Amino acid sequence: MTELLNLPDVVVESSLQEGSVLILSVSKKVKSAVCPHCGKKSEHLHQNQKYLVKDLPMGDKEVILNLNRRRFKCKTCRKTFSEHLDFVGTKKGFTHRYAENIVKQVISSDVSNVAKNNGLSDEEVNSMIEEVAQKLLPIDLSNLRRLGIDEISLVKGQGKFIVVLVDIDTGKLIGLVKERKQIVIENFMKTWGEEVLDKIEEVSIDMTGNYKSLVDKVCSNAVVTVDRFHVTKVIHQELNQARIDEKKTALELNVESREKVFDSLKGNKFTLLKAESELTDKQKDKLDKIREASPLLGTMHSLKEEFRNIFDNSEDLGEGILGLLDWLKKAEPYYQKSVKTITRWFGEIIGYFERRTTNGVVEGINNKLKLIKRSGFGFRNFRNFEIRALLSWHYDINLAR
Numbered sequence: 001m002t003e004l005l006n007l008p009d010v011v012v013e014s015s016l017q018e019g020s021v022l023i024l025s026v027s028k029k030v031k032s033a034v035c036p037h038c039g040k041k042s043e044h045l046h047q048n049q050k051y052l053v054k055d056l057p058m059g060d061k062e063v064i065l066n067l068n069r070r071r072f073k074c075k076t077c078r079k080t081f082s083e084h085l086d087f088v089g090t091k092k093g094f095t096h097r098y099a100e101n102i103v104k105q106v107i108s109s110d111v112s113n114v115a116k117n118n119g120l121s122d123e124e125v126n127s128m129i130e131e132v133a134q135k136l137l138p139i140d141l142s143n144l145r146r147l148g149i150d151e152i153s154l155v156k157g158q159g160k161f162i163v164v165l166v167d168i169d170t171g172k173l174i175g176l177v178k179e180r181k182q183i184v185i186e187n188f189m190k191t192w193g194e195e196v197l198d199k200i201e202e203v204s205i206d207m208t209g210n211y212k213s214l215v216d217k218v219c220s221n222a223v224v225t226v227d228r229f230h231v232t233k234v235i236h237q238e239l240n241q242a243r244i245d246e247k248k249t250a251l252e253l254n255v256e257s258r259e260k261v262f263d264s265l266k267g268n269k270f271t272l273l274k275a276e277s278e279l280t281d282k283q284k285d286k287l288d289k290i291r292e293a294s295p296l297l298g299t300m301h302s303l304k305e306e307f308r309n310i311f312d313n314s315e316d317l318g319e320g321i322l323g324l325l326d327w328l329k330k331a332e333p334y335y336q337k338s339v340k341t342i343t344r345w346f347g348e349i350i351g352y353f354e355r356r357t358t359n360g361v362v363e364g365i366n367n368k369l370k371l372i373k374r375s376g377f378g379f380r381n382f383r384n385f386e387i388r389a390l391l392s393w394h395y396d397i398n399l400a401r
């Protein structure tokens with residue numbers, strides 16, 4: 001049984017089976033322990049202390065360890081102490097490897113289901129998650145050079161946003177901030193230490209001025225780049241609004257013309273917004289009908305495609321700047337809001353042509369965070385959500401035994 005248990009330096013003294021539960025009485029092989037007070041080895045047994053802890057199952061049998069954590073008395077400093085057991089935490093009712101296995105299940109599922117399937121309470125599962133997380137936190141940020149900042153809504157419809165911090169180079173979540181107030185984000189980032197913050201070379205953000213001033217204040221050596229996809233989103237919003245306005249304008253037309261416009265625009269939002277090169281033949285036919293029914297939308301669509309091509313095909317900073325300046329001039333009559341926004345953020349936007357940094361990885365992380373949020377059926381507190389999220393990117397489930 002000692003070999004089957006496979007815990008280093010642990011011996012099984014006896015076993016007892018009660019139904020589907022296997023109870024193993026275990027203790028350390030060595031007859032001595034090192035005093036934590038003076039560092040001297042002691043063999044003077046003072047007291048046996050036995051308690052039960054859960055361990056990994058053996059086949060279809062639940063395994064409970066009747067563990068003897070012995071107390072020794074040091075002859076050097078005359079103090080008593082409990083021996084150190086490296087496979088179970090102090091005052092914990094489970095082994096480290098059992099907790100790791102439970103966390104592995106949680107990452108692929110959710111706390112409530114894992115608790116139910118393993119005969120545990122939600123509180124017990126959260127305790128195991130917290131223990132495993134302590135081994136991973138704080139996250140090593142010594143190689144952080146490019147930071148992505150974005151936000152998601154934690155509680156839908158209530159205006160409660162959390163800030164998402166991502167290492168763009170590794171594609172991993174590195175932090176969550178429970179509020180988007182600048183002082184809260186600033187204080188969180190300062191916990192990384194000046195050495196980490198000074199090494200950050202670039203920060204990719206959306207067009208929220210709050211983050212720009214934050215970066216200038218906290219990351220003094222970093223340049224700010226506005227993510228191209230957030231800029232594209234602004235253009236898409238204005239194009240879609242034009243589609244909606246065209247439908248409203250069509251109400252003033254005669255019946256035949258009105259129906260023609262309505263038929264071409266109804267349900268074709270994504271046909272307009274999707275990259276033309278990625279459209280199916282059927283969608284391309286729909287696009288032709290939109291152009292025929294609304295020359296305005298046809299022109300705006302062409303400008304939208306031209307904008308995308310500038311970012312896709314510009315080979316250097318100079319070509320990108322000239323292309324964008326030319327586009328702004330042509331687009332101003334059609335994309336007045338977008339042109340004003342791009343002009344205001346021009347310096348940060350053109351940084352893309354030099355460094356090719358995007359927040360695409362951040363968007364992917366945001367989508368996964370939303371899945372975690374849904375699978376958790378609502379987190380009772382931010383800390384639980386934060387740990388659950390960080391484990392999803394930083395805990396290697398293949399290491400769980």
